Amino acid sequence: MDTNNIKNFVVVGGGTSGWMTAAALGRVIGTENCTVTLIESDEIGTVGVGEATIPPIVEFNKLLGINADEMLRETQGTFKLGIEFINWGRIGDAYMHPFGVFGRTIMNVSFWHYWKKAYDLGLSPGLDAYSLNWAASKKNKFLRSANVANSPLAKIPHAYHFDATLYAQFLRKFSTNLGVNRIEGRVEHVKQNPDSGFITGVTLQGGKLIEGDFFFDCTGFRGLMIEQTLKTGYEDWSCYLPCNSAQALPTEAITPKHPYTKSIAHSDGWQWRIPLQHRTGNGIVYSTDFTSDENAHKTLMANLPSAAIGDPNQLRFLTGKRKQAWNKNCLAIGLASGFMEPLESTSIHLVQSAIMRFFSLLPRKTEFKTEMDRFNSSVDEEFRSVRDFLILHYKATKRDDSELWNYCRNMPVPDSLQDKLELYKSGSWLERNKQELFGVDSWLAVLDGQHVKARNYSPLVDRITDEKLKSILSDTRIVLEQCTTAMPKHEDFIKEHCQTQIPASSN
Ligand SMILES: Cc1cc2nc3c(=O)[nH]c(=O)nc-3n(C[C@H](O)[C@H](O)[C@H](O)COP(=O)(O)OP(=O)(O)OC[C@H]3O[C@@H](n4cnc5c(N)ncnc54)[C@H](O)[C@@H]3O)c2cc1C
Numbered sequence: 001m002d003t004n005n006i007k008n009f010v011v012v013g014g015g016t017s018g019w020m021t022a023a024a025l026g027r028v029i030g031t032e033n034c035t036v037t038l039i040e041s042d043e044i045g046t047v048g049v050g051e052a053t054i055p056p057i058v059e060f061n062k063l064l065g066i067n068a069d070e071m072l073r074e075t076q077g078t079f080k081l082g083i084e085f086i087n088w089g090r091i092g093d094a095y096m097h098p099f100g101v102f103g104r105t106i107m108n109v110s111f112w113h114y115w116k117k118a119y120d121l122g123l124s125p126g127l128d129a130y131s132l133n134w135a136a137s138k139k140n141k142f143l144r145s146a147n148v149a150n151s152p153l154a155k156i157p158h159a160y161h162f163d164a165t166l167y168a169q170f171l172r173k174f175s176t177n178l179g180v181n182r183i184e185g186r187v188e189h190v191k192q193n194p195d196s197g198f199i200t201g202v203t204l205q206g207g208k209l210i211e212g213d214f215f216f217d218c219t220g221f222r223g224l225m226i227e228q229t230l231k232t233g234y235e236d237w238s239c240y241l242p243c244n245s246a247q248a249l250p251t252e253a254i255t256p257k258h259p260y261t262k263s264i265a266h267s268d269g270w271q272w273r274i275p276l277q278h279r280t281g282n283g284i285v286y287s288t289d290f291t292s293d294e295n296a297h298k299t300l301m302a303n304l305p306s307a308a309i310g311d312p313n314q315l316r317f318l319t320g321k322r323k324q325a326w327n328k329n330c331l332a333i334g335l336a337s338g339f340m341e342p343l344e345s346t347s348i349h350l351v352q353s354a355i356m357r358f359f360s361l362l363p364r365k366t367e368f369k370t371e372m373d374r375f376n377s378s379v380d381e382e383f384r385s386v387r388d389f390l391i392l393h394y395k396a397t398k399r400d401d402s403e404l405w406n407y408c409r410n411m412p413v414p415d416s417l418q419d420k421l422e423l424y425k426s427g428s429w430l431e432r433n434k435q436e437l438f439g440v441d442s443w444l445a446v447l448d449g450q451h452v453k454a455r456n457y458s459p460l461v462d463r464i465t466d467e468k469l470k471s472i473l474s475d476t477r478i479v480l481e482q483c484t485t486a487m488p489k490h491e492d493f494i495k496e497h498c499q500t501q502i503p504a505s506s507n
Contacts, residue, residue, distance in 0.1 A: 004364040006213045007034050012187055012202060012225065013218030014040025016050055016164060017334025017351040019171035020060075021216050022180045024355045027064050029362075031179030037210060038175070039202065041186040046168060047220055047335060048313060049248045051274050051281045052080060052261045052345035053159040055099050060352045066174065068160075072498035074170045075162035076277040079142045079259045079490060081133040083344065087265040088450060090398045095449025096260065097344070098133035099157035101441045103476050109460045110429060112444050114469060116457040123470045127448050130473075132156065135480050141487035142259045153483050159345070161261065161274045161281070183210065187219075190229040198329045199225060213365050217332040221339070226322055226332035233323040234338070240391045240414065241319040242407065243269060243341050245293065247300055247312035248283035254305050259490040263343060267291075267402035268299045272342065277500050280305055283312075285341055290404040317341070321383045326372045331358060338383060343393060346386050346437065353382060353437075381435035388417040389438045389446070396450035427456025 009029075011022050022038045029036075061068055071077065082098035089095070103111030111130065118124035128134050132152045136142060146153040176182055185204035193200050201211035202225075217225040226232050238244060257275040264271045269286025284300040297312065321338030325331060333354045340346060357378055361371040394408035395417075413421075424430055424447055430440045447454075461469070488496075 002364070004366065005034075006363070006365050008212040009034055009036045009214050009216065010202065010210055010212035011036065011038040011216040011218055013216075013220060013334070013336070014038055014168065014172065014182070015046035015218060015220060015334065016168055016171075016348055017336070018216070018218035019168050019175060020348075020351050021218055021333055021355055023064055023171050023175040023178065024060075024359070026175050026178035026180045028359055035181065036175075036179070037181045037183060037212065039183045039185055039187060039204070039210060042184060043186055046165070047315065048164060049246070049281075049283065049315065050164045050342070050348055051276070052083075052161050052272070052342070054345050054349050055157045055159045056349055056352060057159055060356075064174070069498040071167075071170055072160060072162065072494075073500050075166040076279070076500050077160050077162040077498065078257050078275055078277060078494060079144075080159040080161050080261060081137045081142065081156070081259050083261045083263055084137070084258075085263050085265070085393070085446075085449060087399075088263070088270075088393060088397060090451070091401065093449070095445065096128065096131070096134045096137060097442060097445040097449070098131040098137065098260075099159065100131065100133050102127055102444065103130040103473075106472065107460070107463070109458055110440060112440075113427075113429075113458040113461045114472065116427075116454060117461050118466075118469050118473055120457075121466065123466065124473050125477075127444070129477050130480070131445075132480050132483055133158075135484045136487055137258065137260045139484055139487075140256045140258055140490050141484055142490040142493045143487040144493075146486070151483065152480065153486065158259075161276055163276055163278075163281075187224060190225055192229065196328070197230070199229065213329065214363075215330045217330055217336045218334050220335040221317060223322065223332060223336040225330045226325075226327060226336055230327045230330060232327045232332075234318070235320045235323055236318060237320040237340070237387055238318060240387065240411065241341060241394070242287040242289055242404070243285045243319070244287050244289070244317060245296070246283050246285045246315045246317070246341075247293070247297060248281070248315065249300060249304070249312040250279045250309045251282055251304050252280065252306040252309065253278055254280050255491075256489075257491055257494070261345065264303065265397075265399070266299050266303070267404070268296050269404065270343070271300060271303055273305060277494065279309060285343070287404060290402065290407065321380070324372075324376045325354065325379045326375045331375075337379070340383070340387055340390055343390050344386070344438070346390075349437065350382070350386070354379065378435055381433070382437060384414070384416060385433065385436040385438070388414060388420065389443070391417055392421075392443070392446055393450070396447065396452050398451060421452070424452070425454055427454045427458065429458065 189203040262273040274281035399405035
């Protein structure tokens with residue numbers, strides 16, 4: 001083996017990001033080729049939230065060789081087909097951002113253009129009628145896939161809800177079985193090479209030194225190495241995404257367990273609701289610039305779906321990203337690399353995406369400036385694309401019942417988002433850029449759901465007659481109706497495949 005290969009990886013932090021990183025290093029590089037050491041501190045603990053995911057998590061688990069049902073059983077998990085947004089456009093509204101597509105592309109033209117023409121002519125119901133995930137969600141149904149060729153049931157885009165603490169424990173067991181070394185202890189000092197500034201080791205409380213070639217900073221918001229040691233700097237995006245606080249509070253399990261996350265907007269902020277097998281995850285996200293912790297607390301308590309378990313966990317954050325996620329021989333992953341609020345459940349995905357990008361650019365021990373620059377520019381693009389998508393939800397509100405919504409409706413947005421909005425409104429085709437996480441159908445779901453109207457549709461749709469258009473759309477609806485009729489109830493699917501047997505100790 002090349003002596004310039006990295007031999008010693010050190011991961012500091014044992015939250016979701018630390019254990020996802022350690023598991024991936026153990027699986028992809030292999031502990032026969034390197035040592036992977038993870039240091040975590042029970043005394044500091046983890047952020048303890050982060051329970052809703054998006055579909056690429058399914059592929060990440062597969063890459064690691066994790067059996068999805070086993071993971072769901074151990075984490076009290078449920079399935080997720082999308083996110084329902086309640087009261088976002090206007091009070092009383094409800095729309096969904098479903099995973100997957102609306103209808104199907106016809107003669108190379110995106111389905112939306114056909115729908116738009118028909119809808120404006122009064123020949124079609126709303127966009128929701130053309131999403132399998134949306135239709136299934138409303139019936140509380142779920143299926144991963146069915147062996148039916150050319151059917152939307154062949155592969156249903158889905159993700160998971162799980163208990164964040166149990167997920168980290170699951171990955172810890174998985175990683176240590178792969179040969180990852182776990183060290184319990186608090187890092188007190190980070191040792192650097194005096195000439196290069198590269199990190200050479202970390203010293204634990206009590207004096208033990210752990211040396212390494214490459215370090216992952218998974219220490220959460222504090223960014224122990226990337227910020228406190230390397231002073232990398234942080235780009236603040238709170239002018240676009242002003243929420244800076246959350247209170248998380250588990251409540252008792254609910255029935256039915258909707259196979260989607262709920263995001264409910266209030267005057268104060270917005271609330272998440274995530275049904276797990278053993279309990280329900282809830283929390284409110286808000287800005288202290290516009291409301292007090294007390295008011296947010298009252299709103300949360302007044303809108304719980306079941307009895308509270310314990311007291312709320314108060315969290316503070318600053319929306320933005322680290323100026324460089326990779327600096328010298330340190331790569332920040334997870335909250336240490338930046339945070340955008342959990343509106344579209346993107347953080348765990350950004351962890352996964354950083355890990356995969358690192359493998360695709362896997363550096364040698366020295367001379368990796370090219371890889372580092374490439375990594376940082378891709379992360380930058382990806383974060384900005386997620387940021388723009390999140391801003392859209394706030395900017396496109398018509399609500400005027402609080403200072404928060406008035407600010408958001410009127411705030412200037414980044415040029416990249418403004419360009420996208422202009423393109424959509426003109427009736428042109430939205431395009432997905434290379435590093436963009438959310439595809440055209442995701443953008444359409446939010447734009448249409450929040451009453452942002454396009455002026456036009458593609459002229460190519462005029463190639464077919466109105467009669468033909470009507471019949472294509474009606475056929476699509478019939479197929480989706482047949483598909484959802486054939487799907488089992490979400491709870492029955494869980495019972496058959498991944499029901500947790502032993503009551504969980506975590507809540
Ligand atoms: C309100 C809220 C809701 C969220 N909801 C979602 C969601 O629905 N979906 C989603 O994808 N993401 C969500 N997230 C983000 C998600 O929680 C995180 O991305 C994820 O948990 C990863 O966190 P982390 O591992 O980076 O940090 P943490 O969980 O904070 O872990 C940090 C680790 O570093 C260790 N550590 C810190 N300092 C030291 C030290 N000096 N020595 C040793 N160890 C140390 C700690 O002990 C801990 O193990 C949410 C975040 C917030 C704030």
